[in-house]
Amino acid sequence: MNELAPPRQILDQDWRRVLQFGGLCALALVFIALIGMPVQLDTRILIRRHLSLGYLSLIWIPIIMGYLVSKELVLEGIISAKKGPRDLLTGALTGMIGGAGLSLLAVLINNYNLRDPLLNWSPQTLEQLNFGNGIGFGIGIWLLIGAALGIFGSALHVLPALTAKAVGTALLAVILVSILETAITDLLQGFRLTFVTDSLYAKRGGLSVVSTIVLIVFVMLVTVLAAGQGEALREKYDALDEPKRKSTNLTLSFTGVIILLLLPLFLGKIMNELLANVGLFVLLALGLNIVVGLAGILDLGYVAFFAVGGYTTAVLTSPNSPWISPELHFGIVILIVIVAAAIVGLAVGAPVIRMRGDYLAIVTLGFGEIIRLLFLSDWLAPYFGGAQGITNIPPVDLGFAEVKGSDPRSVFYLVIFFCAVAIYVSWRLQGSRLGRAWMAIREDEKVAEAMGINTVNAKLMAFVVGAILASFSGAVFAAKVGSIFPSSFLILVSIIILVVVIVGGMGNITGVIVGAVVLIGVLGGPKQPGLLQELGTFKLLIYGALLIFMMLKRPEGLVPNARRSHELHQEEFLQDAWLKGIVDDDDEEEVTA
Amino acid sequence: MSPVMSIRDLTVSFGGLNALSDLNFHVDEGEIVSVIGPNGAGKTTFFNLITGLVEPNSGDILFEGESILGLDPYQVTEIGIARTFQNVRLFPNMTVLENVMVAQHCRTHQHAFGALLQTKAFRKEEREIRERAEEVLSFFGTRLIGYRLDQPAFVLSYANRRRLEIARAMATQPRLLLLDEPVAGMNPKESVELTNLIGRLRSEWGFTIVMIEHDMGVVRDVSDRVVVLDHGVTIAQGSYEEVSNDPQVIEAYLGRPAQDAS
Ligand SMILES: Nc1ncnc2c1ncn2[C@@H]1O[C@H](COP(=O)(O)OP(=O)(O)OP(=O)(O)O)[C@@H](O)[C@H]1O
Numbered sequence: 001m002n003e004l005a006p007p008r009q010i011l012d013q014d015w016r017r018v019l020q021f022g023g024l025c026a027l028a029l030v031f032i033a034l035i036g037m038p039v040q041l042d043t044r045i046l047i048r049r050h051l052s053l054g055y056l057s058l059i060w061i062p063i064i065m066g067y068l069v070s071k072e073l074v075l076e077g078i079i080s081a082k083k084g085p086r087d088l089l090t091g092a093l094t095g096m097i098g099g100a101g102l103s104l105l106a107v108l109i110n111n112y113n114l115r116d117p118l119l120n121w122s123p124q125t126l127e128q129l130n131f132g133n134g135i136g137f138g139i140g141i142w143l144l145i146g147a148a149l150g151i152f153g154s155a156l157h158v159l160p161a162l163t164a165k166a167v168g169t170a171l172l173a174v175i176l177v178s179i180l181e182t183a184i185t186d187l188l189q190g191f192r193l194t195f196v197t198d199s200l201y202a203k204r205g206g207l208s209v210v211s212t213i214v215l216i217v218f219v220m221l222v223t224v225l226a227a228g229q230g231e232a233l234r235e236k237y238d239a240l241d242e243p244k245r246k247s248t249n250l251t252l253s254f255t256g257v258i259i260l261l262l263l264p265l266f267l268g269k270i271m272n273e274l275l276a277n278v279g280l281f282v283l284l285a286l287g288l289n290i291v292v293g294l295a296g297i298l299d300l301g302y303v304a305f306f307a308v309g310g311y312t313t314a315v316l317t318s319p320n321s322p323w324i325s326p327e328l329h330f331g332i333v334i335l336i337v338i339v340a341a342a343i344v345g346l347a348v349g350a351p352v353i354r355m356r357g358d359y360l361a362i363v364t365l366g367f368g369e370i371i372r373l374l375f376l377s378d379w380l381a382p383y384f385g386g387a388q389g390i391t392n393i394p395p396v397d398l399g400f401a402e403v404k405g406s407d408p409r410s411v412f413y414l415v416i417f418f419c420a421v422a423i424y425v426s427w428r429l430q431g432s433r434l435g436r437a438w439m440a441i442r443e444d445e446k447v448a449e450a451m452g453i454n455t456v457n458a459k460l461m462a463f464v465v466g467a468i469l470a471s472f473s474g475a476v477f478a479a480k481v482g483s484i485f486p487s488s489f490l491i492l493v494s495i496i497i498l499v500v501v502i503v504g505g506m507g508n509i510t511g512v513i514v515g516a517v518v519l520i521g522v523l524g525g526p527k528q529p530g531l532l533q534e535l536g537t538f539k540l541l542i543y544g545a546l547l548i549f550m551m552l553k554r555p556e557g558l559v560p561n562a563r564r565s566h567e568l569h570q571e572e573f574l575q576d577a578w579l580k581g582i583v584d585d586d587d588e589e590e591v592t593a
Numbered sequence: 594m595s596p597v598m599s600i601r602d603l604t605v606s607f608g609g610l611n612a613l614s615d616l617n618f619h620v621d622e623g624e625i626v627s628v629i630g631p632n633g634a635g636k637t638t639f640f641n642l643i644t645g646l647v648e649p650n651s652g653d654i655l656f657e658g659e660s661i662l663g664l665d666p667y668q669v670t671e672i673g674i675a676r677t678f679q680n681v682r683l684f685p686n687m688t689v690l691e692n693v694m695v696a697q698h699c700r701t702h703q704h705a706f707g708a709l710l711q712t713k714a715f716r717k718e719e720r721e722i723r724e725r726a727e728e729v730l731s732f733f734g735t736r737l738i739g740y741r742l743d744q745p746a747f748v749l750s751y752a753n754r755r756r757l758e759i760a761r762a763m764a765t766q767p768r769l770l771l772l773d774e775p776v777a778g779m780n781p782k783e784s785v786e787l788t789n790l791i792g793r794l795r796s797e798w799g800f801t802i803v804m805i806e807h808d809m810g811v812v813r814d815v816s817d818r819v820v821v822l823d824h825g826v827t828i829a830q831g832s833y834e835e836v837s838n839d840p841q842v843i844e845a846y847l848g849r850p851a852q853d854a855s
């Protein structure tokens with residue numbers, strides 16, 4: 001631990017920094033107020049009578065800003081001052097400037113009318129900002145709230161580490177438990193533990209005040225008591241030798257799979273529906289991961305293959321199919337779907353695969369749209385039903401069970417099966433001759449070719465494997481929804497899957513799964529609601545913001561692929577290697593020798 | 594003895610610049626030929642032409658009697674020509690072992706199905722790829738094996754990157770090896786070591802070698818024959834002694850001592 005200098009004088013502030021962060025805070029708050037988030041999300045109660053999702057969309061900002069403004073870059077050889085009241089003031093000022101932004105907004109809304117360009121320049125927004133108590137109250141309270149939240153944020157540095165951790169964790173727990181209300185209620189109901197839910201949540205949604213306090217105390221206690229246990233476990237795990245570690249891994253993943261397989265039995269319809277949707281996107285993300293993550297082909301038209309799977313299934317199974325309706329069994333259909341996806345993959349891939357980087361991205365974007373527009377067109381309407389789509393797709397008959405949309409649990413199991421296939425395929429290919437060729441192409445296409453790799457073939461192969469996995473997802477989707485329209489295959493689907501892959505961790509199977517579960521599960525897919533279904537169209541804003549944030553702060557994703565994080569952090573890796581003494585310094589040795 | 598590779602009247606120009614004009618060249622089985630010349634003489638361009646990265650304006654390149662013009666770079670590698678790059682171009686985030694394994698791509702055959710079904714043939718081939726990679730790497734003593742095998746290539750020292758490039762080229766199992774300034778950036782001791790290795794590449798591995806090199810010491814020690822290029826034209830050809838006393842060559846280097854022409 002570094003020696004710390006005594007705390008600085010309370011007024012020894014870096015005023016520029018305070019203004020900067022305060023200004024940023026104010027801008028963010030006003031922006032969120034003006035896009036109407038607080039009003040629209042006010043209906044979702046998090047803590048009864050005290051906190052709605054609407055207000056949460058505002059108050060997290062000053063906390064984060066307070067935390068950031070009083071955080072200091074720790075540099076080697078520079079002695080940083082001990083944190084003290086001075087930093088609390090920094091936080092308070094930053095938060096207050098932010099609050100002032102909202103107060104100003106309230107005053108402006110009160111006196112002027114800019115409703116025309118700014119839809120949310122409305123009495124409702126004003127009401128929300130005033131807490132229904134008149135403009136004077138509104139102005140004062142936001143200054144106070146801002147300052148208080150700013151202090152809270154900066155206090156996380158001032159408090160002893162363990163306390164800060166406990167407080168932080170408790171806060172997160174409260175937010176999580178209230179946000180995941182539907183999921184938790186559903187799960188506990190499955191285990192016949194309704195009394196827990198009843199005492200945790202108020203009747204009409206949201207945590208009750210008492211349970212909030214209990215939760216906070218409980219989580220803080222657990223954090224303090226369990227402090228260090230995590231690291232200890234980790235160390236123990238690291239100390240295991242190779243075969244033992246492998247068997248531990250195996251046991252852990254086996255338990256994980258068993259839990260996953262049993263989980264749906266305890267969940268209600270809504271949660272199972274959610275799981276099924278998440279599964280469909282996991283499948284898509286795994287497929288795109290092969291194309292983008294392994295082979296490095298930026299395919300922005302990936303949804304096309306999802307559509308091919310969906311339409312092939314619809315045409316071959318639905319009695320209402322306008323063209324041919326052989327009403328085949330799903331098992332046979334899946335084989336045909338594979339062939340269809342491979343053909344379309346080759347047809348789309350062959351002309352574009354020679355292009356590089358940006359050009360390829362743009363052309364695939366175009367192809368994705370073209371395929372959707374073809375399905376929509378009058379020209380192909382006699383075959384694929386145009387805008388009316390194809391309806392009446394029958395359930396999948398497995399002999400012992402039926403997979404149909406009205407029974408999301410069955411859909412989930414079917415999806416899980418295909419996900420398992422996708423995981424196996426990704427895993428095996430990654431470690432094969434083909435996988436190595438993809439890696440080399442991703443690193444340096446020219447050199448890969450000079451080393452004897454037929455890059456066109458290898459890339460087409462990635463394209464086709466990705467296409468087949470996406471078409472599986474499309475096939476299950478068709479059977480689940482029971483009808484299929486061109487509007488299910490918007491370009492947005494491609495974009496969201498790509499965001500999932502990037503945020504999760506490109507090139508890493510676990511990462512991609514985590515990405516899909518977190519993003520699709522919480523925020524929801526393009527048309528599928530997630531746990532926070534109140535978000536509605538703000539979902540896309542959050543996807544965008546998240547993507548930008550990750551690109552700036554953690555471009556390798558939530559669960560990074562080792563190779564990719566080397567690539568993005570070569571400098572750090574080399575420094576680390578230096579410290580561990582494993583870096584290659586042959587040259588120098590020999591110069592001195 | 595018929596030449597492994599022969600080149601007839603090869604000409605290429607970039608815009609108005611004649612990078613190579615009417616080049617005639619041949620290399621016989623088991624020969625080591627050095628190509629020298631001042632900066633910008635067209636030496637690397639010569640390699641790029643052979644490996645299909647650049648298309649010539651006219652002329653022909655014959656490898657074992659057949660024209661290889663118009664082949665894609667990977668096909669050139671497939672028929673048995675491998676190269677290294679002057680400005681080291683490894684796959685930096687792949688490990689040392691993977692760099693060499695991937696270079697065996699064109700000599701191996703297992704496809705996706707083998708990998709998915711984990712067939713016997715697939716596992717056998719994987720094992721062989723790995724063994725061959727380790728064999729190639731151990732050609733450089735202990736420098737690239739042991740714990741180095743699993744390090745990403747970008748961690749390597751400059752000299753080791755050059756060695757790995759050579760290992761990667763060797764792994765494609767070529768008949769003709771093109772080395773572009775293999776000792777550039779190495780210290781004298783390492784140069785000597787690599788010079789010996791180049792000799793062994795011929796005697797033990799049976800490669801025919803064409804090498805671009807600025808270091809005259811190395812050129813003298815290993816080459817059977819030296820070709821001098823200047824402004825895309827062959828100005829001299831012959832043994833090291835003949836070439837190094839040629840007045841035109843001395844003039845091309847413009848009084849610069851040949852030893853540090855780089
Ligand atoms: N792709 C290209 N496009 C345009 N000009 C090129 C290209 N490649 C090479 N040149 C030009 O051709 C000439 C010969 O280049 P080349 O790289 O072959 O020289 P070199 O003999 O390898 O020199 P050095 O000793 O510096 O490596 C140079 O003038 C170079 O600028």
Ligand SMILES: [Mg+2]
Binds near residue numbers: 636637638679
């Ligand atoms: Mg050169």
